[in-house]
Amino acid sequence: xxDFAALERRVAALEANRGASLRFxxxxxxxxxxxxxxxxLEDGDGMVSAPLRVLQRRSLKDKAQCLPDIGExxxxxxxxxxxxxxxxxxxxxxxxxxxxxxxxxxxxxxxxDGTEVWYDRKGHKLIAKVKGDAEVxxxxxxxxxxxxxxxxxxxxxxxxxxxxxxxEGNLSHQGYSGGKADSILNGSCKIYGGDVHVPDGDVTAGTxxxxxxxxxxxxxxxxxxxxxxxxxxDSGSASFGQALFETVCAQLPEPxxxxxNILLCLPEIAEAEAEKRLxxxxxxxxxxxxxxxxxxxxxxxxxxxxxxxxxxFVDMDWALSYARIRSVYRNFIMDxxxxxxxxxxxxxxxxxxxxxxxxxxxxxxxxxxQLHPESVTPWQEWKHGYFQRITVPGSYILPVDGxxxxxxxxxxxxxxxxxxxxxNTGGHRIVVEKVGVFIWDSFNFNKEDELGYWSCEQxxxxxxxxxxxxxxxxxxxxxxxxxxxxxxxxxxxIVLSHVKNVDHMLxxxxxxxx
Numbered sequence: 001x002x003d004f005a006a007l008e009r010r011v012a013a014l015e016a017n018r019g020a021s022l023r024f025x026x027x028x029x030x031x032x033x034x035x036x037x038x039x040x041l042e043d044g045d046g047m048v049s050a051p052l053r054v055l056q057r058r059s060l061k062d063k064a065q066c067l068p069d070i071g072e073x074x075x076x077x078x079x080x081x082x083x084x085x086x087x088x089x090x091x092x093x094x095x096x097x098x099x100x101x102x103x104x105x106x107x108x109x110x111x112x113d114g115t116e117v118w119y120d121r122k123g124h125k126l127i128a129k130v131k132g133d134a135e136v137x138x139x140x141x142x143x144x145x146x147x148x149x150x151x152x153x154x155x156x157x158x159x160x161x162x163x164x165x166x167x168e169g170n171l172s173h174q175g176y177s178g179g180k181a182d183s184i185l186n187g188s189c190k191i192y193g194g195d196v197h198v199p200d201g202d203v204t205a206g207t208x209x210x211x212x213x214x215x216x217x218x219x220x221x222x223x224x225x226x227x228x229x230x231x232x233x234d235s236g237s238a239s240f241g242q243a244l245f246e247t248v249c250a251q252l253p254e255p256x257x258x259x260x261n262i263l264l265c266l267p268e269i270a271e272a273e274a275e276k277r278l279x280x281x282x283x284x285x286x287x288x289x290x291x292x293x294x295x296x297x298x299x300x301x302x303x304x305x306x307x308x309x310x311x312x313f314v315d316m317d318w319a320l321s322y323a324r325i326r327s328v329y330r331n332f333i334m335d336x337x338x339x340x341x342x343x344x345x346x347x348x349x350x351x352x353x354x355x356x357x358x359x360x361x362x363x364x365x366x367x368x369x370q371l372h373p374e375s376v377t378p379w380q381e382w383k384h385g386y387f388q389r390i391t392v393p394g395s396y397i398l399p400v401d402g403x404x405x406x407x408x409x410x411x412x413x414x415x416x417x418x419x420x421x422x423x424n425t426g427g428h429r430i431v432v433e434k435v436g437v438f439i440w441d442s443f444n445f446n447k448e449d450e451l452g453y454w455s456c457e458q459x460x461x462x463x464x465x466x467x468x469x470x471x472x473x474x475x476x477x478x479x480x481x482x483x484x485x486x487x488x489x490x491x492x493x494i495v496l497s498h499v500k501n502v503d504h505m506l507x508x509x510x511x512x513x514x
Contacts, residue, residue, distance in 0.1 A: 023078060024076070025076060026040050027040075027088075035056065036088075037052055037074070049086065052088050053087050054067055054087070055087055055089055073096070074092065103122075105120060105122040113132070241291055241294035241295045242267070259479050262475065269459055270286050270289045273461055274286035274402075289406050292312060292495070295491070296491060296492070297489055299490065300488065303484065310493060314406065316500045319407070325403060328392050329412060333414075339388075344510050345512075348514050350366075350387060351514075358422070365417035366416055382413070382415060383440075388414040410441035411440040413439075415438070418432040423511060426513070430511075431508075434502075436499035438500065441494070442494055448477055450474065451475040452474070454472060455473070
């Protein structure tokens with residue numbers, strides 16, 4: 001049977017649309033690409049509109065977009081030319097979507113995740129409560145001025161990072177909840193126009209205490225005493241890396257996963273492994289590894305070791321105290337290895353690029369011993385200037401010795417010093433008068449290698465699963481990568497030694513067409 005009543009309702013709706021009309025409905029679809037929405041109209045017997053443009057604040061030079069959600073009640077304005085000629089004016093509150101009950105003087109927005117932003121024009125206060133992170137990035141400077149105090153507070157850590165940080169005004173320092181607090185400074189401190197007062201404490205340089213030290217050679221009369229002596233007590237100060245590591249650990253959220261707990265226990269396990277070793281050189285290697293762990297975990301997330309200007313230095317003489325390392329080194333510095341054809345061509349190309357192949361005799365020195373790697377890292381120049389290298393393979397014979405724990409597989413790289421002179425027939429003669437060798441490695445976790453079994457409870461490490469009970473956890477490089485991604489910590493770095501000049505080296509010369 002034909003529904004005349006429905007027909008009459010549709011005819012009445014069409015008649016109503018002949019002029020401009022304000023109508024209400026519910027959003028059924030959104031097209032973000034076109035900034036439009038479809039609306040099911042309340043007075044249209046379930047009729048759904050064509051895509052209607054949603055009005056925005058700006059749309060030409062500046063652009064803004066805020067689209068309604070599906071199911072959101074909206075008001076629409078139609079021009080009386082059909083269901084296509086209309087716009088969505090905006091959303092409105094209803095019984096199904098009640099207002100957030102804010103004071104009339106508040107300009108307020110609450111997002112689906114619970115983030116709230118409002119301005120109280122009566123109280124003159126801007127407030128934002130963000131459920132996630134907040135980030136501001138600008139091509140220019142950021143200036144914040146307040147006629148009253150500025151307070152920054154974090155339950156974890158506050159980091160200021162810039163090439164130069166300047167504080168203007170009096171500085172006071174106390175603990176998070178009041179009382180005493182420790183300060184850690186990695187570098188030198190100079191005081192101009194002032195004094196240092198320690199009313200209730202002591203000043204310690206190395207292991208020499210100002211209050212407790214004694215002097216040798218003390219005599220009466222005008223003679224000077226000898227230098228101050230170690231007071232014999234423990235200064236109580238940990239290394240900077242360890243102190244910073246402990247500070248960072250204290251700021252990590254709880255609870256941690258078992259793999260995360262074992263990672264943070266690695267420095268302690270490495271120290272325990274050092275204590276077990278009988279030879280000093282093995283103790284030193286495991287303690288180097290301990291310090292590397294401290295440094296990696298305390299650094300900001302950085303998976304590119306060569307973008308970190310601060311290298312970690314190990315002792316070349318310590319490395320050469322191992323017979324197998326010494327054997328590789330001795331083979332490396334033999335002329336037929338050090339100066340084979342490829343190495344000669346590489347050195348010639350470096351000298352040519354750096355402008356040392358000229359029309360007159362020119363001296364060059366890539367081994368410059370005056371550089372101070374501890375304060376100004378020269379490894380970028382060493383990386384550019386080395387002309388020969390050899391890889392020293394790792395050796396993991398149980399128990400793992402100090403050099404394997406610290407470095408595993410690494411390179412010896414060679415730098416040259418000498419002079420060049422032009423040849424009458426064209427080309428140049430390169431005379432190498434000195435060669436320096438340094439260790440090169442990278443402390444990173446970029447591969448998917450297996451790193452053995454570690455037990456924080458036993459303070460022990462092993463490579464063999466049969467030696468590991470239920471307290472041991474097998475560690476992979478991927479555990480470190482996951483930790484870095486989750487917590488924003490974990491800074492890769494270059495590991496190297498100072499340059500060691502090759503002893504009793506004879507001058508070596510050759511000609512190049514360059």
